[in-house]
Amino acid sequence: MGKVAFDRSALDQFDNVTPAKHVSSVSASPLRLRKTLKEKAVFGSVNAVVGPPLALSVIQIASEGIRELLDVTTVKLWRIALPFMERLEFYEGWSELDLAHVISLLLFIAVTLVWIRIIKELKGFGSVMESRKESPALCCLYAGAAGTLLLMDAVVFFLGIQARGGGWGDLAWYTAPLCTACYIAGIICFAIFHADYSTSKRV
Numbered sequence: 001m002g003k004v005a006f007d008r009s010a011l012d013q014f015d016n017v018t019p020a021k022h023v024s025s026v027s028a029s030p031l032r033l034r035k036t037l038k039e040k041a042v043f044g045s046v047n048a049v050v051g052p053p054l055a056l057s058v059i060q061i062a063s064e065g066i067r068e069l070l071d072v073t074t075v076k077l078w079r080i081a082l083p084f085m086e087r088l089e090f091y092e093g094w095s096e097l098d099l100a101h102v103i104s105l106l107l108f109i110a111v112t113l114v115w116i117r118i119i120k121e122l123k124g125f126g127s128v129m130e131s132r133k134e135s136p137a138l139c140c141l142y143a144g145a146a147g148t149l150l151l152m153d154a155v156v157f158f159l160g161i162q163a164r165g166g167g168w169g170d171l172a173w174y175t176a177p178l179c180t181a182c183y184i185a186g187i188i189c190f191a192i193f194h195a196d197y198s199t200s201k202r203v
Contacts, residue, residue, distance in 0.1 A: 033201065034202060036202070039197075051190075055105075055108055058157070059108060061161060062104035062153070062156050062160050063101045063103075063160065064163040064164055065155070065157060065161075065162075066100040066104055066160075067100045068160070068163050069159065072099070074098055075099050076088075076095065076096070076098050077094075077101075078094075078095060104156070107149075107156065111149060111153045112194075114146050114149055115187055116195050116198075117146075118146065119191050119192050119195035120195050120199060157183050158177070158180045161175065161176040161180065
């Protein structure tokens with residue numbers, strides 16, 4: 001009896017059905033458990049205790065540095081032509097708020113978020129470090145923008161310490177650099193705390 005030739009063309013239609021070799025059928029990301037009530041309570045308590053004093057101190061000092069750089073930031077908020085802003089003049093304490101306070105608040109929030117993102121990237125949870133080979137220009141853009149913001153924040157805080165020095169008496173030459181270094185270290189520690197909480201094994 002003669003041999004029957006086997007036609008493999010009939011199997012070609014199943015090529016699109018079978019999974020590709022480079023596609024994993026099982027997700028490689030591990031399952032994350034929910035955070036315990038204790039972990040959430042500790043996180044909220046630390047933010048409630050450390051966050052407001054840190055923010056108020058930084059805003060008060062940084063606003064002095066911003067006023068040293070830009071005189072226009074000394075304009076009081078109640079003088080701004082916006083609805084209901086004029087009412088701030090009649091409230092004690094609120095009447096002293098100016099544009100420098102608003103800018104320093106926004107700067108504090110931005111710097112804190114940038115440090116949190118930097119810590120996450122260094123821990124391998126970000127996308128910027130992963131794309132530095134495919135998109136080096138974009139990575140340099142992110143790094144340049146973050147570096148400029150952090151440098152500007154340090155300069156503003158440094159000038160604020162020097163400006164505040166007039167009310168504290170004669171300060172030593174190393175006071176402003178030392179306070180600026182302590183401020184940067186404090187912000188980094190605060191950012192590490194937030195980054196560790198968001199990148200932990202629990203959701």
